[in-house]
Amino acid sequence: MRNLIVLLLTALTVDAAAATSPVHYGLFGELHLARPAQTAAQTVLFMSDANGWDAREDAYADALAAAGNLVVGIDLPSYLKQLESIKSDCAYPAAHVEEVSHWIQRHENLVNYSAPWLIGLDRGASLAYAVAAQAPAGTFDGLVTLGFDFAFRLRKPLCPGDAGKATVADGKRGFRVVPVPRLGNPWLPRPFAPGANIDGIGHDLARLHDHFWRRTAAAGPAALVGSLQHWNRREARRREPLPQDVADLPLTEIAPTATANGRIAVILTGDGGWAGLDQGVAEALSADGVQVVGFSTLKFFWQAREPDDAAAAVARVIGHYAAGNPDARFAIVGYSFGASLVPVVFNRLPEAAREKVDLQFMISPDDEAVFEVKVGDWFGGAHHEGALPIAPELVKSPVPAYCLHGDEEDDSVCPKLTGENVHVLHLPGGHHYDGDYTGLGKLLLQNWPLRR
Missing domain, CATH: 3.40.50 (Rossmann fold)
Structure with a gap:
């Protein structure tokens, strides 16, 4: 019937x-x-x-x-x-x-x-x-x-x-x-x-x-x-609804699977959205007691945005989760498209939000941050109005900024970056790190010690 x-x-x-x-x-x-x-x-x-x-x-x-x-x-x-x-x-x-x-x-x-x-x-x-x-x-x-x-x-x-x-x-x-x-x-x-x-x-x-x-x-x-x-x-x-003050943002919440230790990672995804690598890194972090908030750049930047729009959105995320845990420490993590956004977002955060961030962690960034996902990006050669080079953004970083690339990424921007707080890391593989997302998460954790 x-x-x-x-x-x-x-x-x-x-x-x-x-x-x-x-x-x-x-x-x-x-x-x-x-x-x-x-x-x-x-x-x-x-x-x-x-x-x-x-x-x-x-x-x-x-x-x-x-x-x-x-x-x-x-x-x-x-x-x-x-x-x-x-x-x-x-x-x-x-x-x-x-x-x-x-x-x-x-x-x-x-x-x-x-x-x-x-x-x-x-x-x-x-x-x-x-x-x-x-x-x-x-x-x-x-x-x-x-x-x-x-x-x-x-x-x-x-x-x-x-x-x-x-x-x-x-x-x-x-x-x-x-x-x-x-x-x-x-x-x-x-x-x-x-x-x-x-x-x-x-x-x-x-x-x-x-x-x-x-x-x-x-x-x-x-x-x-x-x-x-x-x-x-x-x-x-x-589906659990997001809290009202961040309900309009494309977020995915991953609770710690080990005892929570006051660390919260905000992951700005690649332009494929909340997908394999982002999810794999999140799983590794949550297994170490880190709360993860995934931020889909594919959804947020499907329409053109301004740099301040991105910073304001991340500031709202930090503000919301810090309200529930005033002593929480944050890392801003990004992959590919999202990695290039990390220093731009960090530098434009309000002081109250920026002071809660321990580090920036960029996985395979491009040399410029862009603020709209364009279809041409998947085929190569897309031109971006208003793109911002990340090198000048990183020079002034007051917190450690880690730039990670795969050994097979010959054109990586990471080795070219300079700055007192810029640290270059590498792992085997190319842009997808041979699928070793657990290794990516562990490397991040090694450089984000718990505050005692």
């Missing part, structure tokens, strides 16, 4: 959605865009089955758009052809999929960025699972796999991601998708499949093997819409 009601509601509202329209974008070629009648509640990236985008996928897109979602349809055969033409030892489709999410939300003039849902149909479900496994945690709001295709093979492996290797060699047949120990986002395996948990608790693909069949009809459009709505309602009930 519940499914029938959802189906009827979908049928009654589907005419309100705009017709699917083509939009051309890079490696994906022609995307299939279904717009909701009102402002989009969330964005959905939908990968087609092996036959490409046709009426079957249109039915899903129409139902999702009628329910308030902006739907971006990806023609699987077209994309795979382009992906496999790239000359590289391994493929990284997670970057392409994240880029198209950024681009389409900018293209559609969405006021606020939101992490998309990733949905795949049959063979598209297999690739969607692999992409979700490869992407940093937090890249997607969730994953839905409608069916699965265990016969699907790629011509080259996928590069390992934060969750490990999602493909393995299968003799001369190519590379097959395999389960990872744990995905970095919620997963709804084929809604309403026999024995499947529609709340997406399971993380072991092998356990669900019996519920996936290569040619079995997947859950229909109405069931998919109902499952997403059920999930969103449940998450809304579970």
